[in-house]
Each structure stands twice: as C-alpha cells, then as structure tokens.
Amino acid sequence: MTSTAGSEASVRERASMRDRGKRDLWICWWVFPVFYTLFGVIFVPLTRVMPPPRPDVTADQITAFFDAHSLTIKIGFGLLMVVIGGGSIANGLVAHQMKRMSISPVFAYGYIATLAVGGIPGCLFAGLAFLTATFRPDRDPQLIALLYDIALLSFIGSLGCFATQYLIFALAIFLDRNRILPNWMAYVSIWQVVTELMAAPVFIFRTGPFAWNGAISFYEGTAIFGVYIACLIALLRKAIERQPADERVPD
Secondary structure, eight states, rough: OOHHHHHHHHHHHHHHHHHHHHHHHHHHHHHHHHHHHHHHIIIIHHOOOOOSSEEEEEEHHHHHHHHHHHHHHHHHHHHHHHHHHHHHHHHHHHHHHHSSSOHHHHHHHHHHHHHHHHHHHIIIIIHHHHHHHHHHHOOOOHHHHHHHHHHHHHHHOOHHHHHHHHHHHHHHHHSSOOOOSSSHHHHHHOOOOOOOTTTTGGGGGGSTTEEEEEEIIIIIIHHHHHHHHHHHHHHHHHHHHOOOOOOOOOO
C-alpha cells in the first residue's frame, strides 16, 4: 500500500512539474475561453449586433435603435477595444500547435496573417462604426444609417480572409503526420468555409435567409462557429496536455 501511494504521489508530482514547464501555454489557453465569453457578452446583450438588427428599416428607425441602446453600445464596444488583443493570443496558440505539425511553418504564418487582416473589417469596423454613430447623435439620420450599414455589412460579410483561414487550418490538419489534432476537426473547419461563402449574398438581399440577419447568412454560420470554437478549445487543451514540456517547436 505504501509503495502504491508513493508511486501515485510520484506520478502527480511529475505531472505537476510538466504543467509548470508549460505554464505559458496554459496562460494562453485560458485566454481563449475568457476572450470568447467576453466577445459573446459584448456582441449579444451589450451592443445588440448579435443577432443582427434588421437591414430593411428606415433611417429614422436606425436612429431610434442607436438612441435606445447608446449607453450599452458605448460600454460594449469600448470594452472590445480594450480586450481585442486576447483574440491574437488565442490565435497564436493555434498557430503554435500548427508549427508542431509535420508541415511547413508557412501554414501557421498564413493562418495568423489571414486573421490579422480579417479581424479589421470583421470585428473592429463594426465597433468603430457603432461608436461613431453614438458619438454625435444629432447627425443627419442618413449618415447614421450609413454607419449602421457599414458596420453590419462588414461584420457579417467579411468573407475571404476567414474562409482562407479555415481552409489553411483544414489542410494543415489533413497533411499533418504527427496527429496534433484529429482529422474530424478539419471537416468542422471546412464547414466554416462553407458558411462564410453562404454569407456572400448579404450585399444583395435585405430580407429573407440570405440577408445579414437571415437563417443562412447569420444563424446557420453562427451555430457552426460556436461548435467550431468549443471543439477547438477542448482539442487545444488535449494538445497541450500531450505536448512534452521540453519540446522544441520550429521557428
């Protein structure tokens, strides 16, 4: 019994030492769920961007929307400007695991670059446009409507960079012989590519499933994105647990 207890204690001690050796990775991993939780709070209850308000409204209705939610929009998007860097840490953790794969590091660099470019129209434009609309509420309603359209078309319709990001990620997983992430995650990523392309008609339709608040352009893509993020968080945790503390990752 004493020998068994000692063996178990030794295993726990070695596990603790391994975790301390990967403390930086665990800090980055915890940023991931915290950031996306804040992201949800900002975009859903505070700013009302998710689900998106209707595109088929008049300038006066848009002005009334900003008047009704001015304070929470300022709080929400002001908070976004503070925490937006958390997304970079989360994406860097994904790129770190990609560099452990038996593929060229170009895949990881491409993944980071597409997100860096896509995050500007896909996230920051919406925040800046909404904050600008609430900054001077006495502006011409037509200008307020212009900011409203820019924000939501940018947020829902920023397609190319994100579709490329998901495709790069899927190809990296398929080509990896080290099995850092399971192949089924690549198929989830490919579904993300499909949903990005299905949102392309938001620039044409103001009503129906292909409008920016439609069942296909928004709700379907958002549901699959939620699954994607949940799977990614869980799989990154497993990847960090399996990763040797003294492993050298290629530059």
